[in-house]
Amino acid sequence: MLRAALIGFSSTGKTTLFQLMTSAHEAPRGRGDVTLGISRVPDARLDALTAMYNPRKHVPATVEFTDLAAAAHAASGAQALLDVAAYRNADALVHVVRAFRSPAVPHPSGTIDPARDVQAMEAELILADLGVAERRLERLEKDLKKTRSPELEKERDLLQRCRQALEDGTPLRALEITSDDVRRLRGFQLLSAKPLLLVINLDEADVPAIGSSVERAADQTGLGGLLAHAATGAVALCATIELEISRLEPADAAAFLGDLGLTESGLDRVIRASYDLLGYISFFTVGEDECRAWSIARGTSAQLAAGEIHSDIERGFIRAEVVPYDALVARGSMHACREHGEVRLEGKDYVVQDGDIINFRFAT
Ligand SMILES: Nc1nc2c(ncn2[C@@H]2O[C@H](COP(=O)(O)OP(=O)(O)OP(=O)(O)O)[C@@H](O)[C@H]2O)c(=O)[nH]1
Ligand SMILES: [Mg+2]
Incomplete structure (x- = not known):
């Protein structure tokens, strides 16, 4: 199962998005606490197979989302939170970026500036990885003084390359590395190496003009040129509107989406983007007992x-x-x-x- 962790500065809409994705209507369990929720991957093909077989049970593919209380803007706070296993174990990170204005919800930095927040979060991920790379390199140098090992030397060369990239401000997901090197790095669970999905949390008032267009959202929110290298993928939505829509009857939901000029719900778009991000595909097993979708890497x-x-x-x-x-x-x-x-x-x-x-x- 695909595991995605929601990250972002405080009050950006992480928990709202989490509720949307997992239909979890209860509040998260307190500060610093990890909340897990399962999201069912919508798939018209599974619906069609279910209609064909009329099985006792049908099981969609799932994505597990993790929500955590806010990462404070202070570097120390964010660093401590980024160390949480839920982030480290995730297959992908979903950065919820605030573009909604709402004076009722104060922004820790005082102003709404998605580009600044995207860059600041990237800096946090890079800083966290730099710490991991440096600690490992220290150990490696010591070990290599005692014993010569070609494998350890390869690891050292790779980590030196990573450290250089990080010092230059380049996230590790932007490095071109071989599959052997991917394997060497896997155990370190480096955050900037993980696929990153940006969710631009739009203001209600901007939805009619922007719709689901990531390009328009990026232009309007000043993210512009940043998008291409700051993330692996991006989705634009208004979490509060989407949450409202998700609680309507299907026919009403479709009408509401139509009024806003949207053809697909935010939930569908985030799930699909997460799948694309990881290069996941689905295969199916069918029968009268069960029709089921399974996710695997392409x-x-x-x-x-x-x-x-x-x-x-x-x-x-x-x-x-x-x-x-x-x-x-x-x-x-x-x-x-x-x-x-x-x-x-x-x-x-x-x-x-x-x-x-x-x-x-x-x-x-
Ligand atoms: N106007 C508007 N308000 C939103 C939107 N998304 C979230 N909010 C509001 O912003 C506040 C914070 O939302 P949360 O979803 O709790 O944000 P969070 O990132 O989980 O916050 P922390 O966990 O405290 O960091 C709530 O009052 C939400 O209703 C949005 O798209 N538009
Ligand atoms: Mg929250």
Whole structure:
């Protein structure tokens, strides 16, 4: 399951967004406390499969969101909070940036300035990573004096490269590194290396003019040129309006969205952007018992995909029976697909495609 952590300065709308994403209507559990919530990934394909199979249960893919009380503007406060395991363990960070004005909600810096906040948060992430890199380098130098190890030398070279980038103010997500180096860095859980989604939390009054256009939002809020290198992806929405809409009946929600010139809810947009950010795709398992969506990284092999379901299926993997989603919908049933030779038998190295419907054959 994809894990995303909400970060941001105080009163930017993190908890409002969290409630929107997870439909958690209760208040978070006090300061410094980590709140976890599960968000169901909307997917029209799963809805169609569910209509076809009428299963006892249907299970969408999920994203787990983490919300934490505010990171104070003071560097020390933010640094302490950034050390929290929930941030370090996350697959992606979602930075909620305040663009709404509301004089009723004071901004810790006194003014509303999304570009300043984006840069300040980036600086916090970089500072936190610099600390980790420096501590590790110190250890490595000591160890390398005692023993020569090619692997440790590679790690030292890599970390020196990282330290240089960080000192230059470059987040590690902007570095081009090999997959071996990605593996070497994984254990350090470096924050600036994680994919970052910016959520520009718009003012209610700006929604009709901006709609869901990230470009217009960036222009209007002074984020302009910053966007391209400050984040991996961005979404513009007004969290309070979206939360209101999410609590309406579907027909009313659609009408409200339409009035604002929006075609897709903020929830859908944030989830989809998170998926894109990580290069995640979905495959499906179907049957009368259960229709279910599974998320995997693009490029995952059939055998590893099987492991998402159960380690026994991965271990005993024999073959994957695969039908593309479009073929199943066009034929109307698995049986018809079989008759037309559209069920393929794939081996363990087959790269699973978005929308594949898979039946794994395995030995126990
Ligand atoms: N006008 C307006 N107010 C908003 C919006 N989003 C959040 N707020 C308000 O801003 C205040 C803070 O929102 P929260 O969601 O609690 O912000 P937070 O980032 O979780 O705050 P901390 O956890 O205290 O750092 C609340 O009063 C919200 O109702 C928005 O899009 N527009
Ligand atoms: Mg909060």
